Amino acid sequence: MFRPLARQAAQKASTTASKSSELPQAFVKLPHISPALLTQYPAKKSWPPDFKTMSPQEQLKYEKRYKRKLHHIAQRPRWNKIVQLAQLGTISFVLIYCLLFADWKDERQPFYEFREWFWNSLGFEYEAPKPVPRIQSQESQASVQGGSRPRQM
Numbered sequence: 001m002f003r004p005l006a007r008q009a010a011q012k013a014s015t016t017a018s019k020s021s022e023l024p025q026a027f028v029k030l031p032h033i034s035p036a037l038l039t040q041y042p043a044k045k046s047w048p049p050d051f052k053t054m055s056p057q058e059q060l061k062y063e064k065r066y067k068r069k070l071h072h073i074a075q076r077p078r079w080n081k082i083v084q085l086a087q088l089g090t091i092s093f094v095l096i097y098c099l100l101f102a103d104w105k106d107e108r109q110p111f112y113e114f115r116e117w118f119w120n121s122l123g124f125e126y127e128a129p130k131p132v133p134r135i136q137s138q139e140s141q142a143s144v145q146g147g148s149r150p151r152q153m
Contacts, residue, residue, distance in 0.1 A: 099114060100115060100118065115128075
């Protein structure tokens with residue numbers, strides 16, 4: 001019962017292998033297209049065309065067509081959407097972090113009023129972090145205390 005099925009499958013495989021050897025190399029490399037379809041529906045024009053025999057107008061036409069096809073192939077809507085969402089998420093995260101959580105180590109927080117309004121509207125009590133005093137270098141401290149800069153010779 002299984003021998004005839006196996007024999008038929010082997011015969012079909014050998015016939016498709018012989019047909020695939022008759023196909024041009026460019027078509028053999030396409031795994032998603034059946035070799036039977038390629039032989040059943042042959043191409044009307046050969047690709048790439050011979051540019052030496054064409055006029056400049058025909059060459060331009062083929063170049064435009066090739067560029068248009070490349071443009072359509074290069075577009076990846078799913079990938080573009082993922083990249084746009086990642087950009088939007090990153091920008092949103094940075095803005096929200098800067099507005100609500102970032103410690104600016106300055107005497108006055110630039111978004112103090114907004115932070116106070118936001119956290120108080122949510123029911124939390126907002127207290128601004130205490131500013132960290134700036135550390136001055138010894139030269140600048142000496143100039144502030146002495147009143148003038150030391151002369152260099």
